Amino acid sequence: MKVLLTNDDGILAPGLTALHASLSREHDVFVVAPESEQSAVGHSITLADPIRVKIFRKNGMRGYAISGTPADCVKIAVTELMEEPPELVVSGINQGGNVGINILYSGTVSAATEAAIAGLPSIAVSLNTYAEPDFAVAADFALHLTGILPEIGLPAGVSLNVNVPPLPRERIKGVVWAHQCQAPFEETFSRRQDPRGNTYYWRGGERPPGDLDERSDAALLSRGFITLTPIRPDLTDHEELARLGSHNIAI
């Protein structure tokens, strides 16, 4: 297949290189990725600034480095840079899991949902570790997944969000379907003073320990499963909409 590969950790990130190497064994891979790290940009797009595009030939890859976000990369690749649209868009491998509400903050996932908006099949792949990541298992699994996508048969407009635990293959418990965990993070802000006496904050925050919905991506990933979540760029709460649809409001 003709695959567009992108990420949010930037075009030089080892997770992208590993995914490029595995996908290239069976696919024609074209890279359009941010020139610098874009983590936690969410689904942002560049409106007020010009977007710069640099030809990239390095690490056996060919493509473009973009002065923009992952969503920008997908838009400009499909609209301007690729001669024909890709048959599949793959984003990753992100260093760090993208489960639960983190999905909303994730540039990696937003590249996949951007592809879904454009009607293209897409996969976002994340490895749930920050410490000395070994991307081999996740990269191999991503390649495996590209082969069985037709059998899975995702409809247009739906992406697959894939999270892989940082374990050797034989210790991974299996592959499971899961929904996005809804548990909030416990936010923390560390207050400091700069050398000029001005106050600033560093943002922290983590999911508080406690019972997670056991069918959720966060719970299953932490137990050692690879999780697959079909996601759709629709925030509508359809249940609430059905309930409220008959509720008349005057202006």
Place this chain on the structure above:
Amino acid sequence: MKVLLTNDDGILAPGLTALHASLSREHDVFVVAPESEQSAVGHSITLADPIRVKIFRKNGMRGYAISGTPADCVKIAVTELMEEPPELVVSGINQGGNVGINILYSGTVSAATEAAIAGLPSIAVSLNTYAEPDFAVAADFALHLTGILPEIGLPAGVSLNVNVPPLPRERIKGVVWAHQCQAPFEETFSRRQDPRGNTYYWRGGERPPGDLDERSDAALLSRGFITLTPIRPDLTDHEELARLGSHNIAI
């Protein structure tokens, strides 16, 4: 009520000032908003940079200007800056509608979904125009809505995305419940050369003319209705998940 007011056009934006004026007629309003424009930042958060906080007293408002995104504003307001959590978070009034897939790119809406994640009731308000906006009708309607929220009874975790057409009150056709339009944009990139001979692009794009789902926010807003959409920070495609849940995948 104790109301936290934020936006993505920045703390000096006239849409924020108008909403502050209307809400203050009945509520205790505390402003925590970005110090500069943050349009199209989507649900991004600031991780790699420190967040700076400046006391803001101007235009009859009190609160803080933040060097960050709308989602940052809600997080730091609730965690650090407010003595007690707000009873309601209101974001806007955005200059420009936030319907359809734009919801994913919208900083205005992401502030409301961030509040929903924190378990707080929230409303995002947008006025569907870029040209010489008159915020009066939208600001009055937002105040009206705060009064009937208990009657609407949104569950925790659900926000209300409100879009107002740029019409005099008597020409607005009514208030309707609508789902997020799923029609994609037609992307355009305008290619140029800078004075040093380097190529750059300006991003464009608009919803192509054509049939929209007539129950969608985009269709109803363009016909002159105020649209209300309950939204939830969950991208899971639950229908697909139910279908795929029994599909076994080997590692």
